[in-house]
Amino acid sequence: MNMGSQMKKRSTQALGETHVSAANVMTTPNANVRFWIITILPVLLGLATLKLR
Amino acid sequence: MLLALAQWLAQDVRFFSVFNYITLRTVFAAMTALGISFLVGPTMIRKLTAYKIGQSVRSDGPQTHLVKAGTPTMGGALILISIAITTLLWGDLRNHYVWVALFATLGFGVIGWVDDYRKVVHRNPKGLSAKAKMFWQSIVALVIGFYLWNSASLPAHTELIVPFLKFLVFPLPALLFIALTYFVIVGTSNAVNLTDGLDGLAIMPTVLVSGALALFAYVAGNAVFSKYLGIPYIPGAGELAVFCGAIAGAGLAFLWFNAYPAEVFMGDVGALALGAALGTVAVIVRQELVLFIMGGVFVVEAISVMIQVASFKLTGKRVFRMAPLHHHYELKGWKETQVVVRFWIITILLVLLGLATLKLR
Numbered sequence: 186m187n188m189g190s191q192m193k194k195r196s197t198q199a200l201g202e203t204h205v206s207a208a209n210v211m212t213t214p215n216a217n218v219r220f221w222i223i224t225i226l227p228v229l230l231g232l233a234t235l236k237l238r
Numbered sequence: 239m240l241l242a243l244a245q246w247l248a249q250d251v252r253f254f255s256v257f258n259y260i261t262l263r264t265v266f267a268a269m270t271a272l273g274i275s276f277l278v279g280p281t282m283i284r285k286l287t288a289y290k291i292g293q294s295v296r297s298d299g300p301q302t303h304l305v306k307a308g309t310p311t312m313g314g315a316l317i318l319i320s321i322a323i324t325t326l327l328w329g330d331l332r333n334h335y336v337w338v339a340l341f342a343t344l345g346f347g348v349i350g351w352v353d354d355y356r357k358v359v360h361r362n363p364k365g366l367s368a369k370a371k372m373f374w375q376s377i378v379a380l381v382i383g384f385y386l387w388n389s390a391s392l393p394a395h396t397e398l399i400v401p402f403l404k405f406l407v408f409p410l411p412a413l414l415f416i417a418l419t420y421f422v423i424v425g426t427s428n429a430v431n432l433t434d435g436l437d438g439l440a441i442m443p444t445v446l447v448s449g450a451l452a453l454f455a456y457v458a459g460n461a462v463f464s465k466y467l468g469i470p471y472i473p474g475a476g477e478l479a480v481f482c483g484a485i486a487g488a489g490l491a492f493l494w495f496n497a498y499p500a501e502v503f504m505g506d507v508g509a510l511a512l513g514a515a516l517g518t519v520a521v522i523v524r525q526e527l528v529l530f531i532m533g534g535v536f537v538v539e540a541i542s543v544m545i546q547v548a549s550f551k552l553t554g555k556r557v558f559r560m561a562p563l564h565h566h567y568e569l570k571g572w573k574e575t576q577v578v579v580r581f582w583i584i585t586i587l588l589v590l591l592g593l594a595t596l597k598l599r
Binding site for chain 2: 212218219222225230
């Protein structure tokens with residue numbers, strides 16, 4: 186088995202979702218900021234649980 | 239609209255009365271605006287690119303910015319659409335402050351839109367002339383000033399309060415109140431516009447400040463909290479928290495596309511409107527001076543331009559390597575992303591300082 190076929194078996198191009206994003210299309214700052222925004226979403230959901238109970 | 243529907247449904251199903259809570263609607267407004275912008279954003283960027291609505295880059299600016307030429311602009315329309323739809327969905331439409339805030343946002347948005355449209359579609363580099371822009375901004379701001387003065391029913395509605403000093407309150411006569419309203423709205427609008435020169439630089443501070451103003455609006459609209467914290471009680475102002483939540487949500491989603499390297503710029507249509515929105519909310523909740531603190535980055539950017547122009551006219555020398563201030567730091571060797579994130583960090587600190595005024599007085 187050569188390196189090429191090993192590469193094809195990988196489910197992601199790199200370990201860690203941030204590296205996958207950076208390796209695909211996003212630049213590092215782009216990936217950073219988008220992951221911050223994604224983090225804010227569950228925070229908002231968490232805040233909503235204060236009232237929705 | 240959804241509030242009215244929920245109130246109607248609550249007559250039969252008690253669960254729906256949960257939507258009467260401003261806090262819940264604020265969170266939902268943020269998430270709705272975020273969702274709308276995420277859904278519409280990619281299509282809008284494709285359309286703007288297809289129609290070649292691209293930003294022209296100032297030739298005397300930093301050389302690193304020349305690669306940005308042609309990036310789609312007028313993306314602020316996306317923010318405004320999200321804010322308007324979300325506010326109409328989750329806001330209490332019987333509340334006149336909601337309409338004042340929407341009027342300011344959309345009024346300044348139209349001015350910015352005309353300016354952008356002339357620049358990028360008609361290829362007129364001057365866009366709307368400075369005089370015409372100032373004239374229309376003044377009209378919108380003065381209309382708001384007159385309306386707020388005439389609709390004021392309590393002394394607290396027209397008092398100027400000083401942060402950190404509980405007992406220092408200045409009752410404003412009509413002329414001073416309208417003048418202050420005018421300067422806060424027009425000043426903030428133009429300051430945000432000047433700040434909008436690097437990817438993500440203007441939108442994140444806007445999100446942070448609107449989030450803080452949401453809290454101020456909620457507290458000002460609550461008789462118990464406002465009395466406890468010693469800030470003016472403005473009945474109905476709490477509903478502006480929903481509006482601010484919509485700004486924060488739409489702004490965050492816009493940042494997704496505006497983060498370095500930006501896929502789209504907000505243009506004057508976004509910057510002027512968002513600045514006016516922040517200024518209007520600050521005026522209504524009587525936190526003009528706190529806005530001055532929290533929006534310190536906007537203030538410093540605007541002042542840097544004034545100093546640069548005044549210095550050059552008076553002495554022929556420049557104080558900064560380039561104005562607005564963010565270009566000065568770029569020319570000093572900071573990377574664009576460093577300038578942006580550092581200005582965000584400064585804004586976070588200033589917003590925390592602004593929030594501290596709630597207790598430290």
